[in-house]
Amino acid sequence: MRRKTSVLPYIIFIIFLVIINWYVTNGFQILFPNFFFQETFTSVNLIISFSLIAAIFRLQSHGMDGFFKLATHFFVVIFVAEIVASLILLVGDIVILALAFFGNHDPETFLPLRINTFSIIALIAFIIVILVFIDGIVRGKYAYRVIKKTLFFDDLPPAFEGFSITQISDVHSGSFNNNKAVQKGIDLINAQKSDLLVFTGDLVNNKAEEIVPWIPLFQQIKASYGKFSILGNHDYGDYIKWPNDLEKRKNLQNLKDYHQQIGFKLLLDENVTIEKGGQKIDLLGVENWGIGFGERGDLNKALSGTNQNDFKILLSHDPSHFDAQVKTHASKINLTLSGHTHGMQFGIEAFGIKWSPVKYRYKHWAGLKEELGRFLYINRGFGFLGFSGRIGIWPEITVIELRTFNHKAQ
Incomplete structure (x- = not known):
């Protein structure tokens, strides 16, 4: 009898994915307050991510080729870039909360610090990670x-x-x-x-x-x-x-x-x-x-x-x-x-x-x-x-x- 695959790991991963995606796009959106960046980025990333998870769940024992392989690589690149960006934003938020707590200030007082420093650094890191992965895919595998x-x-x-x-x-x-x-x-x-x-x-x-x-x-x-x-x-x-x-x-x-x-x-x-x-x-x-x-x-x-x-x-x-x-x-x-x-x-x-x-x-x-x-x-x-x-x-x-x-x- 074929053993049933547990869906719990997928549910946990989806929740984690949604949280990371929201946190990063929120951090980037404040740099582009009048642009539809958040909606577009979130929608595209989540659609591809959820499609990939569904494909993995249904095709665990099959090889990766065609669109499935392309989607996998797109997902890995974006996901790793988001992880790096989220860590930078998290450090920034911890710094802001620490300054607010020890200085007895409203955290909103330090919002420009996040916008002008940590959000910009996170965005730069996000772009660098994507470029590094592209180089690894195009050049690195045959270097x-x-x-x-x-x-x-x-x-x-x-x-x-x-x-x-x-x-x-x-x-x-x-x-x-x-x-x-x-x-x-x-x-x-x-x-x-x-x-x-x-x-x-x-x-x-x-x-x-x-x-x-x-x-x-x-x-x-x-x-x-x-x-x-x-x-x-x-x-x-x-x-x-x-x-x-x-x-x-x-x-x-x-x-x-x-x-x-x-x-x-x-x-x-x-x-x-x-x-x-x-x-x-x-x-x-x-x-x-x-x-x-x-x-x-x-x-x-x-x-x-x-x-x-x-x-x-x-x-x-x-x-x-x-x-x-x-x-x-x-x-x-x-x-x-x-x-x-x-x-x-x-x-x-x-x-x-x-x-x-x-x-x-x-x-x-x-x-x-x-x-x-x-x-x-x-x-x-x-x-x-x-x-x-x-x-x-x-x-x-x-x-x-x-x-x-x-x-x-x-």
Whole structure:
């Protein structure tokens, strides 16, 4: 029997939405007392917002496309802008009440303070937030960044001194809509001229067919020691309804075939040997293993045939796997490469600040981490999902160079 969806969260959200909308438009209206701003802004915003909530309530298990996706983005942009503006107005009202209370004055005495200062600041912030989101939607989602890291190891085989690995993750090809922009990313990958290319999962959003138009682009990627990949949580088709299990399994098999067409060697709880100069390192890949996102992967199976002290690199889509199993495993895994978080596609990494809302779900959500003598690197993602943009957390191409401590000492 299908479980009924509770309407209470929607009712609470609608009430909150109405309050925020009224508060912000009221704060702006006093700047335009003779203009129909309040009525127009409130009506348009609430109509779209309520339509969106109704659509979400009725279409929870369906993908977002067409007008529904456009309305979602419009709603998110306006809603976030309203939240920022309301916080500024709230600070202003608290200041006014405090001045009135401690000065024993009527709050109306300080009304010009709100009009001339806080309402203007709130309006400017409202406009800036909208412009930032527009930039993230138009430019940010394809603003590829190359991030280079040099990692030193005391047990790296000498033949692999200076060996380079390019990592991409979370392509989410079902979200792409700009062939020229994606080609720019592919060209940037090839420009790194790395020895090895690894892809750490989520080639599609839901269906294997999403990657088909983009296969010729990803086939262009070159790496002299090969291209290897794993599956991410979205690759299994778990987030949409299928007519039957056979169709779902067929979709997954098609996706595996597309990995092969691209030229990726898909690692499914297995390992391969990368040889250079008569020495080797082990490259392992597990199926998706993530707390709350399916624990399919079998690390012990992926380690089969390797020795405890071999130099090993693991591809594991979800970084929670590192904390749960990898960092304390008896067989040392020197480097784990993950993705999954996207940095939530929103945050700030500048001026020594590193923050994104995703930190409240993942303590370490992007970049390099070392623990118990083992490294984890989390790629911020090549593509985007849900929100068709990126703000402050840009799409990433990672280049990791392996070095020995002996070379560092020199």
